[in-house]
Amino acid sequence: MSQSRDKSGEQVVLGREHAPETTAGHHGLEWEEPLLFELDSAGRAGVDLPEVGLEKNRLGGLERRRPIGLPGLSEPQVVRHFVRLSRKNYAIDAGIYPLGSCTMKHNPRLNEKLARLPGFAEAHPMQPAETVQGALELIDTLAHWLKTLTGMPAVAMSPAAGAQGELCGLMAIRAALEHAGDARQVVLVPESAHGTNPATAAICGYQVEAIPGNGRGRVDLAQIEARLDTDVAAIMITNPNTCGLFEYDINRIAEAVHGAGGYVYCDGANFNAIVGLVRPGDLGIDCMHINLHKTFSTPHGGGGPGSGPVVFSEALAPFVPLPYVVHGADGYRLVEHRDQEPGAALSFGRLKAFHGQMGMFIRALAYMLSHGSDGLRQVAEDAVLNANYVLARLKDVMTPSYEGPCMHEVLFDDGFLKDTGVSTLDFAKAMIDEGVHPMTMYFPLVVHGAMLIEPTESESRHSLDQFIAIMRRLAEDAKAGRVERFHGAPFYSPRRRLDEVRAARQPVLRWSAPTAEAAE
Amino acid sequence: MRYLPHTEAERQALLAVVGAGAIAELYVDVPAEARLEGLLDLPPHQGELEVERRLAALAAKNLTAASAPSFIGAGAYRHHVPAAVDHLIQRSEFLTAYTPYQPEVSQGTLQYLFEFQTQVALLTQMEVANASMYDGASACGEAVLMAARVTKRNKVVLSGGLHPHYRDVTVTMTGFSDFRIDARPADLDGSEDLSALADEATACVVVQNPDVFGRPHDLRPLARAAQAKGALLVVAVTEVVSLGALLPPGAMGADIVIAEGQSLGNALGFGGPYLGLFATRQRFVRQTPGRLCGETVDVEGRRGYVLTLSTREQHIRREKATSNICTNSGLCSLAFTIHLALLGEEGFRRLARLNHARALTLADAVNEVEGAEVLNRSFFNEFTVRLAKPAAEVVSAMAERGILAGVPAARLFPEADGAEDLLLLAATETNTEAEIAAFTEALQEVLS
Numbered sequence: 026m027s028q029s030r031d032k033s034g035e036q037v038v039l040g041r042e043h044a045p046e047t048t049a050g051h052h053g054l055e056w057e058e059p060l061l062f063e064l065d066s067a068g069r070a071g072v073d074l075p076e077v078g079l080e081k082n083r084l085g086g087l088e089r090r091r092p093i094g095l096p097g098l099s100e101p102q103v104v105r106h107f108v109r110l111s112r113k114n115y116a117i118d119a120g121i122y123p124l125g126s127c128t129m130k131h132n133p134r135l136n137e138k139l140a141r142l143p144g145f146a147e148a149h150p151m152q153p154a155e156t157v158q159g160a161l162e163l164i165d166t167l168a169h170w171l172k173t174l175t176g177m178p179a180v181a182m183s184p185a186a187g188a189q190g191e192l193c194g195l196m197a198i199r200a201a202l203e204h205a206g207d208a209r210q211v212v213l214v215p216e217s218a219h220g221t222n223p224a225t226a227a228i229c230g231y232q233v234e235a236i237p238g239n240g241r242g243r244v245d246l247a248q249i250e251a252r253l254d255t256d257v258a259a260i261m262i263t264n265p266n267t268c269g270l271f272e273y274d275i276n277r278i279a280e281a282v283h284g285a286g287g288y289v290y291c292d293g294a295n296f297n298a299i300v301g302l303v304r305p306g307d308l309g310i311d312c313m314h315i316n317l318h319k320t321f322s323t324p325h326g327g328g329g330p331g332s333g334p335v336v337f338s339e340a341l342a343p344f345v346p347l348p349y350v351v352h353g354a355d356g357y358r359l360v361e362h363r364d365q366e367p368g369a370a371l372s373f374g375r376l377k378a379f380h381g382q383m384g385m386f387i388r389a390l391a392y393m394l395s396h397g398s399d400g401l402r403q404v405a406e407d408a409v410l411n412a413n414y415v416l417a418r419l420k421d422v423m424t425p426s427y428e429g430p431c432m433h434e435v436l437f438d439d440g441f442l443k444d445t446g447v448s449t450l451d452f453a454k455a456m457i458d459e460g461v462h463p464m465t466m467y468f469p470l471v472v473h474g475a476m477l478i479e480p481t482e483s484e485s486r487h488s489l490d491q492f493i494a495i496m497r498r499l500a501e502d503a504k505a506g507r508v509e510r511f512h513g514a515p516f517y518s519p520r521r522r523l524d525e526v527r528a529a530r531q532p533v534l535r536w537s538a539p540t541a542e543a544a545e
Numbered sequence: 546m547r548y549l550p551h552t553e554a555e556r557q558a559l560l561a562v563v564g565a566g567a568i569a570e571l572y573v574d575v576p577a578e579a580r581l582e583g584l585l586d587l588p589p590h591q592g593e594l595e596v597e598r599r600l601a602a603l604a605a606k607n608l609t610a611a612s613a614p615s616f617i618g619a620g621a622y623r624h625h626v627p628a629a630v631d632h633l634i635q636r637s638e639f640l641t642a643y644t645p646y647q648p649e650v651s652q653g654t655l656q657y658l659f660e661f662q663t664q665v666a667l668l669t670q671m672e673v674a675n676a677s678m679y680d681g682a683s684a685c686g687e688a689v690l691m692a693a694r695v696t697k698r699n700k701v702v703l704s705g706g707l708h709p710h711y712r713d714v715t716v717t718m719t720g721f722s723d724f725r726i727d728a729r730p731a732d733l734d735g736s737e738d739l740s741a742l743a744d745e746a747t748a749c750v751v752v753q754n755p756d757v758f759g760r761p762h763d764l765r766p767l768a769r770a771a772q773a774k775g776a777l778l779v780v781a782v783t784e785v786v787s788l789g790a791l792l793p794p795g796a797m798g799a800d801i802v803i804a805e806g807q808s809l810g811n812a813l814g815f816g817g818p819y820l821g822l823f824a825t826r827q828r829f830v831r832q833t834p835g836r837l838c839g840e841t842v843d844v845e846g847r848r849g850y851v852l853t854l855s856t857r858e859q860h861i862r863r864e865k866a867t868s869n870i871c872t873n874s875g876l877c878s879l880a881f882t883i884h885l886a887l888l889g890e891e892g893f894r895r896l897a898r899l900n901h902a903r904a905l906t907l908a909d910a911v912n913e914v915e916g917a918e919v920l921n922r923s924f925f926n927e928f929t930v931r932l933a934k935p936a937a938e939v940v941s942a943m944a945e946r947g948i949l950a951g952v953p954a955a956r957l958f959p960e961a962d963g964a965e966d967l968l969l970l971a972a973t974e975t976n977t978e979a980e981i982a983a984f985t986e987a988l989q990e991v992l993s
Contacts, residue, residue, distance in 0.1 A: 050847070057847075061660050061886050071887035072627055074895040074974070077902040079790070084901065085923030087761050087792045094667045097889035104629055107657070107883055111638035114653035118637030124646075131548055132641050135593050141631070141812075143611035144604025150816030151619050151952045152609075153944050159606030160815045166603075173585055185679035185817070186872040188859070192718075199721050224859035224869035228690070230721040233864040271574035302572065307579040318872065326634075326876025327654035328644040328676070328836065330818030346717070362959050374717030378620055378682035378710045378805065379816025391600060397590035400546045406568045407551055413563045413571055430563075430571045457650055462643075468860070485550035486559065518649040520849040528841035528853040532830060534673045535663040 055519055058109040062536045065096030071103050094538070113519040114327070115462045121484055121492050125434040125465035125477025126219070126267050128297045128319035133395065136322065136388035145387055150379035154358040160383065161357035164350045167390045168334075171315060174401070176306025177336035181345040183381040187294060190314025190333030191225040191261070193376060197312060197337060197344040198259050198288045199229055200373040204344070207286065209258035215244040217268055217469040222261045222292060231258060238471055242268035242427040242436070246277055253285040263292035264308065265299065267469040268427060269412065269434035269477065279309025288312070288341070296320045297481070298409055298433035301402030311338045317382070321389035332385035343371040348380055407482035408433040411489060415480055418493045422500040426472045433481070439474025447503040447511045449474035454514035454522065455502075459495040546590055608944065610813065614980035615949035616907070618927040618971025619757070619957065620681070620708050620783045621816065622808045624896075625975055630810050630883045634876055644836075644872070648851045649843075654875065655850035658838035661882045668788045668885075669802040670795030671824035676836040676852075677878040678821030678870065681805030685711040685751065685781050686718030687823065687834040687868055688801045692749035692777045693724070694832045694867065700725045700746040702739055705732035706756025708783055709957045715751070731961035733954070735760055735920075740770035747776035749801070754780055754787075754794060757957065758920070758969065759927040761791050768798025777801060784808055785822065786973075787925040789897025801825045809888075810880030820874035820881060831857060834868030896974060900926040903972040903981075910985040911970065916992035920967075927971040929954065933992055936968040942991040948984055 030036055050057040079088065098106070115122070122129035140146070148160050168180045181197075184190040195212070202209055212226040215236045223233040234252065239245040244262065260282050264272045272278070279289045291305055291313035297320045299305075305313050317323045317332040325331075337345060347369060348361040359380065360369050396404060409432055416425060416435040424440035425431075439449045453463035453476075465477040480489060502510060515521060551559070556568075565571055572580060591599075609615075610623050617623075634640065638653055645651030645658075658676045665674035678684040689701050701724060703712050712728050719726060725746075729737060735758065743750050750771045755761045768778045780794035782804035794802040804822040811819060825833060831854060839853035859866040888896060904926040908919045916933030932939055936953035943950035954967035972981070 058656070060656070060663075061882075062663065065889075068891055070889045070892035070895075071629070072892040072896075074892060074899055076895060077898050079898050079901065081905070082901060083905060083908075083921070083923045084790060084925065085761050085763075087763060087923075089788070089790060089792050089796075091796075093670075093789070093890055093893065095664065095885065095888070095890040095893055097891055098886055100627070100629055100887060103883065103886045104633065106886070107633045107639075108636070110653040110656050111633075111636040112653065113651075113656070114638040114642045115647070115650040116638045117641040117643075122641075122643060124643055127643055129641075129643055133548060135596060137635060137640075139597060139600045139604075140814075142601060142604040144601075144607045144609055146812040146814055147609035147611035147623070148607050148815040149610065149615060149617040149623070149813045149949065150621055151617055151956070152949055153940055155941070156608040156944050156949065157815065159603040162606070163600070163603050170587060173587055185683065186870075188869045188871045189679060189683070192869060196717070196721065219871075220858075220860035220863050220866070221869050221871050223864035224862070224866040227864040227866070228718070228722070228869055230723075271572070273574040273576065276576055276579070299575070301585060302581055303575055303579050304581065304585075308576075316872075324640045324876070325643050325872070327639055327642045327651075327879065328658075328875030329872040330679075330820075330874045330877055331872035332818075347713075361956070364959070374720060375710060375713035376683065376717060377714065377817065378680050378708070378819070382817040383815040384812075384818050387600065391596050394588070394591055394596045394599060395548065395593070396546065398584040398587040400549070400590040401587075402584065403546060403549055407549055407556070409571050410551075410556060410559055410563070410568060413565070414559045417563045430565070430573065432571075453647070454649070457647065462650065463647055482549055486555050488550075515649050519652050520649050520843045520847060521845055523648050523843045523849045523851050524841045525851050525853065528839040528851045529856075532837070532854060533840040534659075534830065534837055534853075535666050536659070 055112060056109045058106060060536050061106060062096045064098055064102060067097055069097035069099055071098055071100040120461055121480060121488055122462045123464045123478045123480050125479040126294055128479060128481060130322055130481040131483040132322055132324040133392060136391040139391050140384045140387040158356050161350050163390060164386055165352055165357060167386050170393050171334055171336060174300060175313065175336045176304030178339050179337040179342035179345060181335045183346055183377045184314065184333040184335055185377055185382055186329060186331030187314055187316045187333045188221040188225060189376055190335045191221055192228060193335045193346055194290045194312040194314060195225055195229045196373045197341045200344040201341055202258055204371060209256050211257045213252060213257060213260040215262060217266055217471045218261060218263055219267065219292060219294065242270045243272050243274065246274040249278055250281050253281055255286060257285060257287045259288040259290050261290045261292060263294060265295040265432040268436045269431040270427060271432055275308045294319060295433065298405055300405045301398060302405050311341055312336060317385045317389040322392045323385040323388040330382055330385060332382035344373050346374055346376050347372050404482050411480040411482060411484055414489055415478055415493060419496055422497050434477055434479035436472065437476040438472040441500060442503055445503045446508050449476055451511035451514060452499060455499050455511045457515035458517045461492055461495055610949060613947050613949050614983055616951050616970045616972060616984060617949050619952040619969050620710065620805060621813055622784055622971060622973055623813055623975050624808050624973055626810055626884060627887050629887060630880050633883050634880050639879055640876065645852060652849060655838050657879055657882050659840060659850050661878045662838060664882060664885050665822045665824050669824040670793040671802050672827040673830050674822065674824035675833055676838050677874040678823050678835055679874060680819040680821045681781065681783055681803060682711045682714040684803035684821030684823050686715045688779045688803045689715050689719055689749060689751065691801065691832050691834060692779060695829055696748045696775060696777060698746050698748040699723050701748055702742045702750045703728040704739060704752040705729035705737050706758060707751055707753045707781060708757045711781055731958040731964065733961060733963055740767050743771040743774045743776040745774055747774055749777040749779045751779040751781065754782060755925050758929040759924040760921055761923055761925060764797040784926060786897050786900055789893045790901055791925060806881045810884035811877050818874060818877055820877035832867060835870050835873060899974045903974060903976050907970065907972040907981050910981050914985050914989050914992065917988060926973055927969060930968045930970055932966050932968055935965045939991050943987055946987045948987050
């Protein structure tokens with residue numbers, strides 16, 4: 026509380042209503058920061074590079090002569106700019122980040138250090154193989170861990186992220202079917218699936234058919250069996266699924282799909298719930314992508330980079346993309362072309378310019394070595410325990426969508442907000458005022474006003490209890506009609522609710538220099 | 546286990562609140578036969594020191610540009626990255642944030658994405674740019690898919706000067722849809738002319754500039770020829786620093802520009818993660834793949850940023866989305882943005898000139914070597930050399946002498962006749978005169 030003295034010299038407390046309009050809109054530690062382009066001073070630079078003329082050049086008469094329009098800033102200005110921007114972000118390093126299906130776990134700093142070792146960071150992807158034996162061995166070692174953890178015989182390392190992993194899996198399936206002269210056209214995707222699943226199937230040229238749930242948060246086995254026919258190429262199933270539940274019929278689904286001549290693609294986004302405890306290879310699947318930026322802790326970086334290796338069954342292994350690493354008498358080498366050796370002849374092609382997200386491989390392997398077989402198992406158990414603890418402590422004030430224990434994430438719907446005038450969106454924004462990042466909202470689409478909470482194994486009991494206290498308080502406030510805190514939320518964030526309709530109707534996607542007229 | 550907060554006693558306490566006697570009760574839905582009883586055959590957990598030793602030993606087995614003179618380009622380039630870049634991208638608030646789905650607490654990420662989009666639009670001289678793709682090659686594939694949406698056509702011409710990895714990714718990404726791809730043979734001698742290949746069924750013509758052999762092109766005649774038939778011109782740039790010296794694709798009529806952004810802010814890193822740049826015309830923006838950040842205001846009227854036009858994207862449109870991309874290259878685009886902010890107009894121009902100057906020095910020195918001949922009349926920082934011996938053998942022999950000598954053209958184009966004796970060489974501001982001298986001296990030895 027701020028204190029001041031009144032006329033008689035007595036100390037009085039001044040409330041927040043006395044908070045001033047500040048000169049430039051800054052609020053204490055939080056600064057209003059202009060765009061880089063608004064900080065420009067022509068001729069200034071944050072680097073010192075020698076000047077060389079281009080009087081004698083071999084650019085073929087194609088020199089760029091007009092100004093590009095880049096702003097000039099010194100190093101201290103650039104550093105302050107980005108430090109100030111960084112303060113406007115929530116981050117897992119600052120607190121719980123319970124985004125369901127995103128697995129926002131702690132990102133160990135050892136992994137950052139190792140990814141920057143010059144022997145990795147300065148290696149060029151097109152060096153001769155004999156000069157990069159350590160890099161190739163690292164990829165091969167990570168591949169071994171992934172194959173062992175999933176119980177699958179093959180792995181494609183190059184996919185850049187989960188969605189590209191999905192593409193990799195479906196392309197291998199399509200290539201295998203076409204190789205067998207089988208031109209199936211349909212991919213089945215449960216209603217609860219990530220949007221990337223149907224989008225991926227469409228890029229692969231497939232028609233997508235949605236499979237409804239069974240009322241208990243799982244895909245409906247009977248519906249699948251009824252739909253299966255010789256036109257179904259594959260099912261894309263997420264297990265554990267996006268309702269935070271294990272698909273208990275998975276083996277029977279796989280049997281049915283295989284019986285009809287199709288393949289089972291598993292979205293491995295939720296592998297964190299079962300790593301070290303269950304091998305997807307024992308569940309009858311044919312391929313599965315693994316988000317290294319989820320289960321294996323590589324930082325999400327505000328939207329990437331990710332890494333999405335895909336494990337494969339024997340049946341699909343011949344179709345994996347190029348390039349890949351092999352180990353022979355002469356050490357490790359890369360197979361880059363279909364005609365380089367007989368085993369590569371059936372590869373469906375290439376997904377990335379080079380061999381994959383090496384920087385993420387290093388981090389993921391460091392994470393695996395740090396945990397070991399025992400620690401990874403503990404990761405899954407703690408993740409599942411934490412989610413069930415949240416479920417147990419919130420189920421009396423919120424509405425769990427399904428009965429029974431959950432896996433590593435717990436799904437609530439907005440039933441507990443019925444007639445309160447508070448929506449899932451309002452509830453999420455009020456969480457921001459309480460200092461925690463909201464859970465995943467309105468996903469999956471199969472329940473009304475979904476709130477999907479994934480605490481991960483990184484949260485201590487203390488952290489979970491703080492989170493639970495906030496959620497209970499908000500649920501109680503909503504039910505008690507204290508709606509202003511929801512409808513106005515967030516009040517305490519760097520920005521309050523943003524006008525997304527305006528952003529979409531009149532898209533402004535870049536800064537433009539103000540015209541002379543506007544500047545006056 | 547240093548990353549796991551729970552003690553055994555706490556686990557038991559939490560289990561009691563959950564109402565389970567053992568953790569196994571939470572896995573009741575897993576078929577019993579699929580539950581592993583014991584540990585998998587992998588080593589047990591280790592401390593930081595042990596893990597660091599293990600990976601440092603692997604890193605030490607590589608011969609890299611950290612210690613060896615390197616003249617390798619071909620789609621990935623070694624540049625000096627200012628120290629501030631890596632420091633800033635490791636700030637927790639950038640490194641450990643998720644995709645900015647809650648804009649009120651993600652303005653840091655969103656503002657730099659807006660700045661990134663502006664920088665990319667300026668460099669390419671295009672109207673708009675997206676918030677990044679996985680890499681240049683996948684951006685190339687996405688550009689072709691987009692061109693087909695825009696033109697409602699399915700024929701595609703890929704230049705023989707396009708990096709073959711970009712070609713292969715594009716062929717793969719379009720392989721299971723109704724496309725007709727005309728991938729031209731490797732343009733070893735620079736004689737390719739695509740202007741007659743676009744017709745009324747052509748969605749786009751894809752060229753690289755400078756091409757994979759290092760030759761810059763005036764693309765204006767090709768742009769006119771393609772657009773006269775209603776086709777789009779897609780221009781790929783693998784070395785984004787070239788845009789500081791060469792006429793940008795947007796000034797030569799490009800409809801879509803895709804580029805590899807690794808050169809700014811990002812290490813070679815044995816091939817990834819990198820970042821794809823994607824820029825186009827304003828009128829195509831609703832057909833653009835990937836995330837877009839847009840300016841708006843909050844309820845108090847303050848300027849702010851959000852992810853926008855998301856009705857194009859997979860999480861809304863599902864199978865009708867413009868792309869399946871979700872996670873992209875956020876932190877790599879931050880590194881790019883910071884590096885380019887430090888460079889500014891002046892620094893970026895100087896960097897480009899310096900690269901060209903180093904390549905000129907290298908080219909002159911190589912031409913002095915008996916049995917080596919620079920084929921390019923023009924280039925930016927990379928060119929093609931004809932050697933008196935097979936290039937792959939030369940590269941191996943040079944590696945034995947501790948020099949990373951470039952990329953044999955036959956590694957990129959194994960199918961091309963006459964590529965065996967061609968070597969792609971690149972020089973950047975990181976190459977010293979002494980390195981160039983050491984290189985040519987070793988090359989002379991290897992060739993004689």
